[in-house]
Amino acid sequence: MGHKQKETEIATGGENNNLVEDLNELMRVRREKLGEMRGRGLEPYGGRFERTHSARFIVENYLALENKPVTIAGRIMSKRGMGKASFAHIQDATGQVQIYARLNDVGEATYDLFGKLDIGDIIGVEGSVFKTRMGEITVAVAKLRLLSKSLRPLPEKWHGLRDVELRYRQRYVDLIVNPAVMAVFETRSKIVRAFRNFLDGRGFLEVETPMMQVIPGGAAARPFITHHNALDINLYMRIAPELYLKRLLVGGFEKVYEINRNFRNEGISTKHNPEFTMLELYEAYADYNDMMNITEELISSVAAEVLGTTSIDYQGTKINLAPKWDRIPMLEAVKQHSGLDFSLIKTAAEAQTVVKQARLGIELEASDTRGSILNKIFEEIIEPKLIQPTFITDYPVEISPLAKRKAEDPELTDRFELFIYGREMANAFSELNDPIDQRGRFVSQAEKRRAGDEEAHMMDEDYINALEYGMPPAGGLGIGIDRLVMLLTNSYSIRDVILFPLMKPRD
RNA sequence: GGGCCAUUAGCUCAGUCGGUAGAGCACCUGACUUUUAAUCAGGGUGUCGCUGGUUCGAGUCCAGCAUGGCUCACCA
Numbered sequence: 001m002g003h004k005q006k007e008t009e010i011a012t013g014g015e016n017n018n019l020v021e022d023l024n025e026l027m028r029v030r031r032e033k034l035g036e037m038r039g040r041g042l043e044p045y046g047g048r049f050e051r052t053h054s055a056r057f058i059v060e061n062y063l064a065l066e067n068k069p070v071t072i073a074g075r076i077m078s079k080r081g082m083g084k085a086s087f088a089h090i091q092d093a094t095g096q097v098q099i100y101a102r103l104n105d106v107g108e109a110t111y112d113l114f115g116k117l118d119i120g121d122i123i124g125v126e127g128s129v130f131k132t133r134m135g136e137i138t139v140a141v142a143k144l145r146l147l148s149k150s151l152r153p154l155p156e157k158w159h160g161l162r163d164v165e166l167r168y169r170q171r172y173v174d175l176i177v178n179p180a181v182m183a184v185f186e187t188r189s190k191i192v193r194a195f196r197n198f199l200d201g202r203g204f205l206e207v208e209t210p211m212m213q214v215i216p217g218g219a220a221a222r223p224f225i226t227h228h229n230a231l232d233i234n235l236y237m238r239i240a241p242e243l244y245l246k247r248l249l250v251g252g253f254e255k256v257y258e259i260n261r262n263f264r265n266e267g268i269s270t271k272h273n274p275e276f277t278m279l280e281l282y283e284a285y286a287d288y289n290d291m292m293n294i295t296e297e298l299i300s301s302v303a304a305e306v307l308g309t310t311s312i313d314y315q316g317t318k319i320n321l322a323p324k325w326d327r328i329p330m331l332e333a334v335k336q337h338s339g340l341d342f343s344l345i346k347t348a349a350e351a352q353t354v355v356k357q358a359r360l361g362i363e364l365e366a367s368d369t370r371g372s373i374l375n376k377i378f379e380e381i382i383e384p385k386l387i388q389p390t391f392i393t394d395y396p397v398e399i400s401p402l403a404k405r406k407a408e409d410p411e412l413t414d415r416f417e418l419f420i421y422g423r424e425m426a427n428a429f430s431e432l433n434d435p436i437d438q439r440g441r442f443v444s445q446a447e448k449r450r451a452g453d454e455e456a457h458m459m460d461e462d463y464i465n466a467l468e469y470g471m472p473p474a475g476g477l478g479i480g481i482d483r484l485v486m487l488l489t490n491s492y493s494i495r496d497v498i499l500f501p502l503m504k505p506r507d
Numbered sequence: 508g509g510g511c512c513a514u515u516a517g518c519u520c521a522g523u524c525g526g527u528a529g530a531g532c533a534c535c536u537g538a539c540u541u542u543u544a545a546u547c548a549g550g551g552u553g554u555c556g557c558u559g560g561u562u563c564g565a566g567u568c569c570a571g572c573a574u575g576g577c578u579c580a581c582c583a
Contacts, residue, residue, distance in 0.1 A: 025552040026517050026534055078544085085540035102540060119533075132541045140541095156518040156532045158544060163518085165575045177518090221582070266582050267508090276583070424583060455582085480583050494583095506574065 026153045033116050034149050042113070044149035049073050049124040056094035058129055062137045065129040070139060072097065073124040073147060075176065076117055078157055086114055087138075090123065095179075099125055100132070101141040110144050119157075120150030120176075168501050181496075187306060188485045188497055192259060194302040195279060195481075204255040204281060209244035211237060211261065217463065218242030218402070220455040221264040224274075237263035242402065242476065243463045245282050246431060249474050250466045257281035259481065270493040271423065274502050277481040282431070286475035287404075288414045291428035292391050295418055295477060296323040299389075299425075303488060314421055314487055317387060325389040327416070330378055333392055337382050342374050367451065371396025371411065386419035395429075401441040401457055403429035404473075425484060428477035435467035 037044050053070045074092035084103040089096045103111045117123065126143040155161040160177045167174040167181075174181050196206065214233070216223040218240030226235050241258050248256050259279045268274065283290065300310050300321045310321040335341050340358060345351050351373040352364055362380050364373060374396050386392070395415040397405055403413035415429035432438050441457075442464070448456035485497040495501040 024517065028552095029534065080542050080545050081539085082542060082545075083539035085542080087542050087545085089543095098543085100541070104540070130541090132543090134541070134543065136541090136543070138541080153517045153533060158532075159519040161518070163514095163575090165514095166518095168575095219583085262583085264582070267580080269582085270577085272582060278583080427583080478583085483583070504574070 027151055030118055030149070030151045030153075033118070034151065037113075037116070037146070037149070042146065044146050046124070046145055046147035049145065049147055051124070054094040055090065055092045055097035058097050058139065059095065059137050062129065062131065067128055067130065069126065069128050069142075071124065071126045072139060073122065075122050075150075076119050077154075079117070079119055081115065084111075086111075088114075088117070090125065091176075093182075098132075098136050098138040099127065099141055100130075100138045101144070106141055106144065110141070113146065114141070114144060117146070118150060118153075120152070120154045121146060122148035122150070164495075165503075168495055169503055169506075171499055184485075184489045184491060184497060185499060187489050190306045191302055191485055191488060192277075192481065194305045195259065195298065198298055198301060199257050199281060202255070204257045204283075205253060207245070207248060207253070207256050207258055208260065209238075209241045209248075209258060211263075213238050213244075215458050215460045215462075217457060217460050219262075219264075220457065222266055222454050224263050224265045239264050240278070240478070241280050242478070243460060245280055246471060246474070246476070247463065247466045249282055249284050249431075250469055250471045254284040254472070255282070268502065270495070271483070273482065273494050273498050276494070276498075279479045279481055280476065282474050282476045284472040284474045287430040287473065288393070288416055288428055288475055291475040291477040292327065292393075292416060295391075295426050295428065295479070296325055296389075298479070299484065307488060312488065312490075314490055315492060317421065319388060319420060319487070321389060321420075325391055325418075327391040327393055329394040330374065330392050330396075331394065331412075333382050334374060334377050337385070338377055340377065342370070345370060348373065367448075369396075369398045371398035375399050383419060383424075384422040387421055389418060389420045389425075391416045391418055397441075398444075400429065401445050402432055402438075404432045404434075405437070420487060423483055423487075424480070425487070426477060426479045428475065431471070431474045431476050433467060433471040433473055435464050438467055439464050 034044050051071050051073050053065070053072055055072060055074060058065055058070060058072070072090065072092065074090035074096075076088050077091045077096060078089045080087040086101050088099050090099055101111060101114045106114070124145040124147050125139060125141050127139040127141045130138055130140055132138050155173065155177050161167055161174055167178075200206070212226065212228075212235040214235060216236035216239045218238075219242070221239040223236040223239050226237060227233070228235055240262055241260065245256055245258060257279060259277065261275050262278050263275050265274065266272065281294075283294075300323055303310050303312065303321050312319050312321060331342050338358065338360060340354060342351070345354060348369045351370045352368070355362055355364060355373055355377065360377060360381060362376055364376070368376070378392070393416040394406060394412045395403070395417070397403075397411055397413050400413040400415050403415040406412045406414055413429060415427075417424050417428075418426035432441070442459045445457040446459050449458065482494050482497050485491070486494060489497060491497050
């Protein structure tokens, strides 16, 4: 292997690059070509390049462009040399187009350069549009410029990059060789834009609230901790923007929303990434019924706008997103599916006994309350069955510390969650605006915390302070953007809709 | 964190009973002036994830570790 290293040293191209790297044959050859080009006065990393057309535009507008000059740029994705003429495909953001170089047309210097080009190199091409004998729309090269020399070989041309670990770790390669991946992220962008358009059109104001918080509130989750050096204090990455957005309602904003990242220090799975994107919106003088209506309209209209249909296929299951969606109170859903009538159960002790007798296979803890037991039954036996969009309403107060109690039953709240394909897609409620009740809820959460529940809410005195000034009654809604994008792009894993999902570092 | 599975060339993958490393693409050399997974002739480019162990001999068997996937737990 000694001789290989010596060659590598020679092959590194720049005069001031004396690094001896352990390069394989493929990379060594590319560096040699780089050095050779520099030696002939050709700069392999070009600058500004003005294009007149995109690949797709040329392919879709052949009649108008036949024999017309075009200037395009992109990455070489395939190459076929035939002696004194050569073909290649170049790819830009819109797709691929074939290019054709003929020795007689371009001259020896350019043809030689064309021959030296590798798959992966980025080039600019000036030429005219024609159709080959086989009928493929092609740009006949007149001038050629190397814009970026690629030093690493791309994955194979028809299997592409399959190794999921490499795909996530080196998303840039995934995007180059797997067009479907780029399409997913284009759709994601369209979905988010459609959300904003919808809300802006209804008079909502987009705002930004702190990502770094002194008290991480608004959800039950373990936060990430970080440190501010100058202040010498620990801060938490937010688990939700909720309490800040509601402070804005106190301040007088009446319709606000935020689409941004939340961070939760919990497990990673096909449905969980430590950072994920949430839409939260708040509307003063509205309630959770208004939130159900807006959820239906938002999701169905975004699907119609981005996908052109409200009837989608997710992992082989047909899902109909057209309104209206079922609205079922949790008590009723539990009664239907388990036969247990919680309206007759008044205490935690009764609930414990009844659930054990029913042999539902649900594990309970001594600390479980009537409401948390009800929720466990729901999550265990009903949630997975909610394939078509379904609102489950009226959640127990114990697991809803920020939601308004139902007027008819103070043990329940004016809250719903939306389920599609057995997954929670949205969570919303009539916001609790009674500062005294809110303080009581925080106090009982703080007790849970003391008892070891790391996910229980923390007391937030400033939030209580805000409520004491008076918050208008309001409806609030949260939608998990990543999960919605998964649904609308038929993606199996959340990692397929997040450009750079968190991966454990190598080594 | 538990269980199961995977890790071999740049990529996609074979590798039998433990006997000293294979294919396709890519790449290199040559031929070819409208090709289409271009074709034809020739060339194998490797720390078999890592560390130990068993063995005359380990890609293969055993143990530990690492990374990833699935799954359960936790969550959105």
